[in-house]
Amino acid sequence: MVNSNTPGDAPNPMGMDGIEFVEFASTEPIRLGRHLEALGFSAVARHRSKNVLLYRQGSVNFIVNGEQGGHAQQYAQQHGSGICAVAFRVRDAALATRYANERGGWEVDSAPGVMELRIPAFQGVGGSLIYLVDRYQDHSIYDVDFVWLTGAEADQAPLLLTAVDQLVQRVQPGRLKEWQDFYAHLFGFRAHPHSVAGECLIESPCGKVRIRLETAAGERGDGGREGLHAVRLLAPDLPAAAAELAQRGVRLGESLTPDAYAPRVLHTLHEAGLVQFEMASQAD
Template sequence: MNRPAPLPKDSREALGELPNPLGLQGIEFIEYATAKPQTLGQSLERLGFRPVARHRSREVLLYRQGDMNIIVNAHRAPEDPPLPDRAAIAAVAFRVRDAASAYRRVLELGAWGVPTQVEVMELNIPAIHGVGASRIYFVDRVGEFSIYDVDFVPIPTVDPRPPAIANLHLFGIVQYIGFDRLADWCAFYGELFGFAELPAEQSFGVLTQGRILASPCGTLYWQLIEPAPDAIDIDPEELLQRVAFGTPDVLASVAVLKARGVDFVESPSGVHSGSRGALTRPSDTGPTFEFVHDPR
């Protein structure tokens, strides 16, 4: 995944000085939609996540480790299209200073709001349309009282705050975009949320194509990848493709995860695990995840 070289000590403060009109403070949760929640759950558990709560009225589970929350959504209303067998990223929730004001601001800037239908004992979380069929939510209820206290019921005997294994933390999101759409998506994330484009020559990890946007809070990176210019068949689909986790020691984390049954791409002449990064092998049991060296 592209990313600047290790930053100086005061770099996070410098990134934090970027305009941050929404008071963005990283990601509250990532939501996957799937018709096979058990197989995705197994994949997440091998990564160290644990199911900690169930939704009150829908077939939805909350998985957590450390400060990371992943929602597995297998709920489908009769009028909804079929859920995908292979898990797909359906939504990202940004932590913001004030969800209502953040929502109003992005609508004024041209974002498309998503009408929400909530049941009794559910929160109305404001959202806009993201890439493809995905949504971007705005959440300001974090800390001791959060959205999960309203919408979810804790699973008995389960630690609600399982620690992160191998020092894993959320690093960023990889998004596939259409050909010649880079400027459009840079403007979308820049104008609505305050993301800033990093120099094209800076890269990080084992997959170095694309461009990286840095969040104004200095905690999150967003990678935009166009089709290869020499591709014969250009896939026009745009989507959130994978999640990237940061770790201070990629090879140590890979060793821990391999012992837990995680399979990594290992090609002597191509992508393979190294000190810069690693990539899990795609399979029927779960999506691909990326691991990148992050010294923070």
């Protein structure tokens, strides 16, 4: 077991320390990349041997995977553009992997290529993967698997969005408790007090990862399938960000469902698939 606790002494069995990246599978990676750029992200690095780009804004790392073959493209072919993986930061990936296996997690062979890091991965919702990353300080995983693009960081636009606030996971009716137990059992997530009917907001023991579990509905256009369908990002100034995004041609809609955690939420749907980005004020 990983003996690491938060300052409040909440048990943190995996030694979690936030989100390292969110990975998108897309059959139209260029189009998705343009949408991210419109949201203020910049391409900062390219994979050494694959059609994979790293986009960054603030502390947010988004990976767009357009590589033919492999898990991401299989996911995109089956589900359309979407979130195919999320990487959790952990203090020690080897110890965290052992703990997850002992708790019945389904480890998946990530099949690293030549000169690539082997990052432990576990089966997540809807065929997605959960990676465990312990290289995120002085020497990150990107220093091994990616080549930094010249001047990319210097050319980054002013920050509109600074951090990941929530991942949004749709689940089949009647399975909210089942998925809540899954994250609690493996990672030590606990229920957050801000929840509404038909949803459950859970939070990691480190306090840096929130997942909103919501009941899937077939009329949403995805057949009611389970999966990670949205990511909510924080804006230091939501009205200013909305105005800037509108000037960039990003079509924004306001959340129509009650949300106890963030009273005002804007969202944009990537046109090339069911990839939804939500934006909430940093102060909420």
